[in-house]
Amino acid sequence: MNNADLAEKIAEANGLTKADARKVVDGVFAAIADAAASGDEIAINGFGKFKVKASAEREGRNPSTGATIKIAASKKLAFAPAKAVKDRLNG
Numbered sequence: 109m110n111n112a113d114l115a116e117k118i119a120e121a122n123g124l125t126k127a128d129a130r131k132v133v134d135g136v137f138a139a140i141a142d143a144a145a146s147g148d149e150i151a152i153n154g155f156g157k158f159k160v161k162a163s164a165e166r167e168g169r170n171p172s173t174g175a176t177i178k179i180a181a182s183k184k185l186a187f188a189p190a191k192a193v194k195d196r197l198n199g
Contacts, residue, residue: 111137144185156189 111133119129140158143150150158165181189197 152190154190154192156187156193159186159188160184161186 112130115130115133116126118124118132119126122129124132140150144158144160147160149160152158161184163182163184166179168177168179169175170177
């Protein structure tokens with residue numbers, strides 16, 4: 109499922125035009141991305157939590173040459189599903 113498919117389902121379920129539903133979908137994702145960029149945790153009841161995790165700088169190996177390289181520190185967005193979602197996935 110992509111953004112357009114999600115917008116279409118929302119439009120059908122709520123009597124909206126596809127264009128209006130697409131604006132809503134894009135707005136939700138933009139709000140999540142903005143909150144994550146500022147370091148906030150995003151908790152959506154019944155769905156799950158998005159959380160920013162920091163990864164420290166570390167050493168790695170270039171697989172083709174075997175040379176040691178430094179892997180830069182970075183931030184990653186992690187998702188932990190809510191119990192309701194886990195239960196639905198596992199029957």
